[in-house]
Amino acid sequence: MPSRSLPLSTIGFDADDTLWQNEQFFRVTETHFASLLAEYAEGSDIHARLLEAEKRNLAVYGFGIKGFTLSMIETALELSGGRVPARVIGEILAAGRDMLSHPVETLPNVRETLEELAGAYRLILITKGDLFDQERKLAQSGLGELFDAVEIVSDKNAATYERIFARHGDGPHRAMMVGNSLKSDIVPAIEAGSWGVYVPHDLTWVLEHVEEPAEAPRFRRLAHIAELADLIDELER
Incomplete structure (x- = not known):
């Protein structure tokens, strides 16, 4: 549970190429x-x-x-x-x-960012893909203890985020989704009413490419996940 009452209470994180290499x-x-x-x-x-x-x-x-x-x-x-x-x-x-069976390679500054936010917000891992493989990668990453909930889904759309943020948080309007895929992580989360924070990765599957929703009031783009905590502080001033 959040340690303080804030407009933002829940943060969702994508896994592949947001938390670790894929x-x-x-x-x-x-x-x-x-x-x-x-x-x-x-x-x-x-x-x-x-x-x-x-x-x-x-x-x-x-x-x-x-x-x-x-x-x-x-x-x-x-x-x-x-x-x-x-x-x-x-x-x-x-x-x-x-x-x-490839070892998990956690991306730079991921653990430090999650540790800084854990406790102040509900952190949810929201990833799509094969159940066994995603569970394996989460276990090997050593990041599982930092999440309040884990959701492994078949696909990501606005309804997915509405359901997850209602189940584990206070609804999408008090939630944020962080990820490297505009198509799966950012656009549908914004459509659901959440903040969408885009953290690009050098390699992103071509089928995940769509235009940035640059005009959306709840869209933000960061150069690196290490900038996330400062962004949240800025939004909550």
């Missing part, structure tokens, strides 16, 4: 995947076909490494006309397993 491992794996299929297509075509497969499969597999791995296998079969060797399929599966 997209860089997808990029490395995708580069390796393209090399495995080099005899069947040019690299740019491989990447484009994989992206199309991911788009098609989101509604079936959801977000995360498992869906990404299945999309790679589907793309390999399509590009090769079903002739891709079993060895290559095995390497794709191994690459997916490697991603699922």
